[in-house]
Amino acid sequence: MISISSILIGLLQALVILLAAPLYSGFSRVLRAKMHNRRGPSIFQNYRDLVKLMKRQEVIPQQAGWIFRFTPFITMAAMLLIAALIPIFTTQSPYGQVGDLILVVYLYALSRFFFALSGLETGSTFGGIGARRELLISTLIEPVMLLVLFVMALLATSTNLSVISTKILIGQIPYYTSVWLGMLAFAFAVFVEMGKIPFDLAEAEQELQEGPLTEFSGRALALMKWSIYMKQMVLVALFISVFLPFGNVIRFPAGMPLFVSVVLSALVFFLKVMIFYFIAALLENAMARVRFLKASNITWTALGAAILSFVFYLANV
């Protein structure tokens, strides 16, 4: 049931996300430095870090077992699979025959499950606290994401990402109020899940380190960091494919060679992702950090927006 071209496009998407993710993360680092009136690192600094880490020796605490060693691999595999599931360059989900948006949400849960366990396995204080924090945020945010996506699925009467994306693109689902509100709530959720400031630890803060990442080192740390960059970019891609799919190719127009049309829509996609990162960086740096127990006070607004979106869906506007 899967055609060769969609297998190739899926792999291409996974590869592009893999290669571009550190760049976007570097971009937001640069923006952050500029807003602090610092010179900041080069936009390519993340690549250098990754290559360097890859070559370093890995240090593993004695209590760590196979889950700790396995986590970097499964996390990256899950992110790659999600990247191949989301309609990025076309409106078709390349691996749409494998699963739908519910699978996407639960694949995130898979990576988070192992991420949190790896933090606990080392017996490290920071790993444990970070795992706890990661899971608390997820209980606050994941339901919001799912409700918004579910409302979109109700509008499309399908949970298939291809169908939702196509219907939005060709205007079969007009931009109702409920879609706008859903977009707002989802953007908020993506912002939180990207690990941006009010909800997450900035780089190398001593008191919390980086949560479950604390004990990772060498190539394992490189893979973990890379997966986290990918996670951020994949979330943005999901947002774009559901809410702003304009510019994507609908089923490869006959006149144009597949290659050209995919490249064109890829360019549009990169631009959209860049804008999202830019806005996220603006918001991040305009905000103060809060105690994480207060996180729920802020996320309720996201839940509120999601529920409003649902209410507007019920009222058909």
Add this chain to the structure above:
Amino acid sequence: MDAIRLLLLSVFVFGFGGLASLLLGRLRRIARITSGLTGAIGAATGLMAVARAMISTPVPLTLSNQFPFGNFVLQMDGLSTVMVGIISLISLAVSVYSISYAGHYSKHNLGIFGFFTNLFIALMLLVVTIANAFYFLLIWEMMTLSSYFLVTFESEKKETIQAGYLYMLIAHAGGVLIMLAFFIFFITTNSFNFAAFRQVGLSPALRSLVFLLAFIGFGAKAGMVPLHVWMPPAYSAAPSDSAALMASVMKKTAIYGILRICVDLLGAPFLWWGILVLFFGALSAVLGALYALMEHDMKRVLAYSSVENMGIILMGIGTGMIGLAEHQFTMTLLGFLAALYHTLNHAFFKGLLFLGAGSVDYRLGTRDLNQMGGLGKLMPWTSFSFLIGALAVSAIPPLNGFVSEWFTYQSFLRASGSQDFIVRVALPLCALLLALTGTLAAMIAIKTYGSAFMGPERSEKARNAKESPGAMLTGMTLLVIGCILLGLGAPLIVPYLANVVTQLLRLPSVTMAQGLWVYPLNPYQAILSVPLIVLLLAGLLIVPLMLILIFNGGQAGSRVVSEPWACGYGYSNRMSITAGSFDQPMSVTFRGLYLLRVAIRSPMNAIAAWAKRVRESILRAEPVLESVIKQPTTRAVEYLGQHIQALQMGDIRMYCFYIILTLAILLLVIFR
């Protein structure tokens, strides 16, 4: 032999095993091996019955008798077959497991334990196949009683007795309600046969009354919030293999009861029935998960997690009932399919988790999460099995829990086709709550697994632990395989379960799977392929491996250090996070919902207090009865006795005189 005779054979094997183990009670080791092995053989026979019934639905077997309340009818339609399948598969694993596990209780009379375990399984097999209300109730109550004896097996502990008492109270209250429901049927049909119930046209009010009675009655057994209070103490008190049987199998008989009575016999004609079931399902799912998070006793965590999963199953049933009332074919099918699939899955992963908890208890002698830690290295296979169960209960793809929750979401999506406003509001909100439940379940699983099997050992017992014996590992392995196959095999299982649903509701048959794919009736709505997920995830693992190769990461190697990093201070085991500190932020964030627990508890306490008063007044009433009835009777008997003694003089001539006198009187009477 046809399926039903095989089933009866299986019941007899269980019964025989129980009796044999009772007789061999003194020889503890032999008793536990006998009861375990006969249990496994009985379960295997049950599986053969299921295989036969899956090929062709057997004709109901009627053992006619002279009793006025009807015939002893056994039937194995699709629903019963699925239930027999669940019971047989789980009891196979549990029986093998308990061969070694029962050794944990070597000071107790293991004969009795084996007797009640086997009897319990045999009765469950009967309860899901019997098609006569009178015998159903009889067996249902016997099943409750035998499980009561399993709960109170460690009767020397005070909390065990209390747990058993609470269980008994709620289970019997539920039993009475079910009895009333059947009684209403009996008055109108003058028969106890399910076949007669199915045909009767009850008035709407009476129909709803029967529904409410049955739903609450079975809901109490299923552990629906707010009737769940008996479960955590009971499961925590019962030996782990019995707890596994109760959580993964006995509760399913309650689900069976709801499906049989509310859906099969009553037909779920009214919309509000479904909405009520959905409401209690959602309530149980969310509250069960939240409360599980706060527990530090491994088995209590699992008990609350069962409440949560019952909630998910009830949500599926509720959606199916809404679909029936609204004549929405797809919604009906998806709702019931999701419920049945989750019933099957929950039996496997919850059984697995309870057996895992038992395995830890067997070696450590504690269920307190704060005293475990680091067991992953010492008990590797137990740890791996528990991890699989934990992943499945958190609905992580590609394991079985994910597939059934996926179908639950798909059934909620059919809300878009509903005419009724409440349905259009309720179902998407249930999707929200299911998502919340999913994340909470993952948090519970991570907390339980993490604090038991990971990090440093937190007690002397944990440091000295070693892997459990082979029989226990075999039992767990069977369930691990089940969890994996139920996920991977979705394209085979979904069509079968869909068939069961259509047969139960007398609907036309449908196609829901093709090749490696399953879809919710309409492939346009969604497609899922679990085998492909596994294939792709495994295949994509190559990418990180290649990255390491490309960047020469393999050469740097790795080094193991003794301690995790602690800001430059000396590391101490006490620095690692415990179960208690893990859930603390949740209690802050969801404070309101935890307060609700206190609110639920107070009426429950009131009921318990009332029951206690009843018991006390019975004790007070006893002396009154004594003085009015018993004492005068005793006095009269004594008085008579003393006066009759006067006749008894001890003189042989006097006795001769009595004999002659008697003869004379008799002769006079006869020849008069």
